[in-house]
Every structure is written in structure tokens, then in C-alpha cells.
Amino acid sequence: MGQVFDLAIIGGGINGCGIARDAVGRGNSVFLCEMNDLASGTSSWSSKLIHGGLRYLEYYEFRLVREALLEREVLWQIAPHIIRPLRFVLPHHAGLRPAWLLRLGLFMYDYLGGRRLLPATRTVDLSRDPVGQPLAPGRFTKGFEYSDCFVDDARLVVLNARDAADRGAVIRTRTRAVEAKRQGDCWQVLLEDTVTGAKSSIQARALVNAGGPWVEDVLNGRAGINAKAKVRLVQGSHIVVPRLYDHDRAYTFQNADGRVVFVIPFQNDFTLIGTTDRDYDGDPSKVKASAEEIAYLCQSVNDYLAKSVKPEDVVWAYAGVRPLYDDGASEAKAATRDYVFEYDAPGGLPLLSIFGGKITTYRRLSEEALERLEQYLPGKAKPAGWTGTTPLPGGDLDVSAIPALADELVRDNSFLSRALALRLAHAYGTRASKVLDRASSAADLGQVFGDTLTEREVRYLIAHEFARTAEDIVWRRSKLGLRLSASEVKALDDWIATHRSGFDTPLKEAGGRG
Secondary structure, eight states: OOOEEEEEOOOOOOHHHHHHHHHHTTTTOOOEESSSSTTTGGGGSSSOOOOGGGGGGGGOOHHHHHHHHHHHHHHHHHOOOTTTEEEEEEETTSSSOHHHHHHHHHHHHHHHOOOHHHHHHHEEETTTTTTTTTBBTTTOOOOEEEEEEEEEEEHHHHHHHHHHTTOOEEEEEEEEEEEEEEETTEEEEEEEEEOOOEEEEEEEEEEEEOGGGGIIIIIIIIIOOSSSSSSEEEEEEEEEOOOOOOOSEEEEOOOSOEEEEEEOOOOOOTEEOOOOEEESSSSGOOOOHHHHHHHHHHHHHHBBBBBBBGGGSSSEEEEEEEEEEEOOOGGGGGOOOEEEEEOOGGOOEEEEEOOOOOOGGHHHHHHHHHTTTTGGGGOOOOOOGGGSSOOOTTSSSSSTTTTHHHHHHHHHHTTOOOOHHHHHHHHHGGGHHHHHHHHOOOOGGEEETTTEEHHHHHHHHHHSSSOHHHHIIIIIIIGGTTTHHHHHHHHHHHHHHHHHSSSSSSGGSSOOOO
16 A cells, blocks of 8 residues: 555645645645546636635625735745736726625725735726726716736646645546545545556555545445535536726626626736536536527626627636535525535544635635644644735745746846747746747747747646646647647647657656655
8 A cells, every 4th residue: 555645635726726725834644646637627618717706795704705805915925937916997887786885895805804915996987087998988086996816727736736745745637536435534535547447455544535516426435424515506608708998997797687807918918707507417517608608708798898799809718617605595606615624533533524615715725724623633743824925836935036047037038038038937827938948049849839838838837837738738838729629639639649768757756755
């Protein structure tokens, strides 16, 4: 059986990887398995926001909103390369929430979470201010502009996993936890490699079920425990269209059905629009944006913008399933986004299962999870809270330093275009030079697979960021899939298959101290 781990984690989304990072940093031995790629489920299908959740104030979820607001600047400071401030314009018009209520909510939004770096809310004259120009002419005269943050959600997951591995955790992707059972004073977890079918097992003193949409399946089907808490699967879909306007603000549009839709500048040349909320009862791995949802999002934008959006304008649509705690809310949009733990200790062996949660609060969720398991975990190397002050890989720079880092990359590597340097700076931060790996010319970067994706970056992602396929690289480690053709993506997959034996595999980079 080999090493007995202090903690085993099932699930490689943001919660599982966040817990792994925090736990190993405190001195615990940690094992994490994910049946697919990291962030391949809910964690990469979000609205890409680190935000308090303005609309949750309507449901009196003040604790959740406060915790999320406090986390915005914490996360921004530990990962300024993949998180950036974003100003949202909220147009007001008669018939929906009154202006005084919006202003009160935004006042709370500004001060409930101890905002220090992000600019405060301002009232906007939409008939005069440039942010009003993309809106339907003559319809909107007053609005509000407030702050939240944008995040590369999948990279946030990967960087938590990378840091956990750097500190000694074993991160095993494409590995399914088939069964978890008590054996003596440990959990025995039976594992299956989903690529080769090879079986293996590990032992751990404590177990975390961060299965996301599969949380009940892990509890009932694999650990043999009847869950008291229930998961409510809620589908959220997004669309991406060519850029709709020139400025750098996002919009929050209020719909007559009470939902809000975000319109966000995305990847320089595109606009991201989302999200929907509807219950889902199918296989979470097969969720797709429906024609009805796409039409709904287009209509939501068309109610506000002068430039219309049609379903045929959509260049990419994606959908995810939120594994929310079932609080009995009658509508999906009203179901709580707060996280809930279910704790079981059969035979004195702890199993902690996670229901719900938001990407914004993953770090605090991780801390609370470890508090629940504290009596079973020996590690005391770092105090609770260390993850809020220690940068994620590549994030050891000031929040305003990304443009300067891009300038430095161009200065040190004259063959780089400014656009590529900026992309590398945003993706890898201070580790961008490690991606380039002492290249002295464009030729040293090797084959170009399309747009700015080179062989050297692909090799880095496979060796250091757990990537195994073209999909991992172009849709999760980056969003270059928006710019690469299907034939270019296939060529990348073929190249990876041909050269696989020449890589330092992710397992060699996955850490482990014994």
C-alpha cells in the first residue's frame, strides 16, 4: 500500500485543489485524484468572476456576500496575473428594481467587505458618459458603476494544484476513485486510471469528497454512506460573441424575470455573456447550452444594447452544472450559493463532503474544511490563513505590475511580440520566463500550433501544469481554442500523442514525499 496519507481528496475542481494546497502547506501529507482533467467540471464553466454576488443581497445572504467581498482583494493580491479588477455598469430603467434600492445595495457592497484597493461605486449619466454609448439610444439615462474582479477560473484551479504539488502533495489526474472503504484505522481508496484502466489504491486517515456535481455519487455509490444533505444541480450557460463595444467595462443587465445577465469583455476580441439558471437532472458530464438558453441570453442583451446579438453570432457556448445545496428554494435562481458541509465519521474515520460554494469563496471554504478535520490532521507547519498572504505560482508581483512584466519579457526576449508577451504575463506571471526556458530566438520556441501557441509552451503545460490533451491546453490552460481551427487543435493532439514519451509527465511533477 505504501504511504498512508493524512488526507485524501476526491475531486480536482477549485474546492478540492484549494483544500489540497492549504492542507499540504500546513504540513499534512495529501493525495488528490480527479477522474478527468483539473477544472474540467463546474470550475471552468463559471462566469469568470471574483465577486460578492450583488443579487444575493436580495435573498438576505449577508454572510455569504460579506465573505465573498472580503475575498476579492485577497485573491487579487495572491494571483494578480490571472485576476484583474473589472468595473461593471448597471443601467437603471423604470419597472425593475428602484434606483434607491440599487444604490442602497451598492453602498452595502462597497462597505460590507472592507474594500481598500478597488474603486468605489459611482453614479453615471448614461446620456453623456462613454459607457452609455453602446446602450440602446434614448432608453437609459442613469446607471451605476461598481467594482468586482475577473478571473481565469481554470488557471486558478491549476495553480492551486501546482502549488500543492510543489509543497509535496500527490496530484493524480485521469484517476477515478472507484471505492472508498474503512480498513482498520484508515480509509482505503481504490483507484482506476481512466486512460489505461490500471487499478491501484491508497490509504488515508481522513477523506474529503469534493466531487462537485458527483458529490452524492461519491457518498452513496463509492463510500456507502446515505447522505443527509442533498445536491441540487442547476445549469448555467454562457455564450461568447465577437466584441460588442470598444471600452473595457462590463455590464450587469437586469431582466424582467428577476435574473441578471453579465456582459464582459473577454480575451481582447470577444464578449462573454451569461448566465442562465435552470434545474438539471441529467448526466453532469453531458450538459450543453440549449438553443432556448442561447436565445434567452441574446434577447437579454438585445433589450439593452444598440447592437443586436443573434444565435448565429455565437462563436462558443458552454454550460456547467452548479452542485448547490438543496435548501428547498422553489426556483433555481433563489437556491443558496453558500457552501454546506456534511460530516460523517464511520468507525471514527472522518469523511467531509462539500455541497455548493462559489469560486470566490473557495479559499475560505478550504480553511473551514480543515477546521472541521483539525483533530485528525497532524500538520501545524503553517497557521490557518497562510493561503491568503502567500502568492500562487507566478503571482509574486504587485497587482499593477503585469504591463511592466510584459515590457520586461519583450526587453529580454526581443523576438516576442508585445501581444504574446502580454498573454504570457497574464497566464504565467513571474513564471513566464520559465515557459520560454532560455529561448534566444523565435525558432527556439519550436513548432507553432496556431495563433501564438508554441511547442515550448505546450511542453511546459504538460510537464508542469498537468495537461495531457489539446483540449486541456486550448480550453482550460488557455482560451486559445477561440482562435485555433479544428484542424489545428487536432494537429496539436496528434503531436502530443507522437511525442508523449519525450515529456516529463505530469505524474513526475505531481509531488509526494514518500
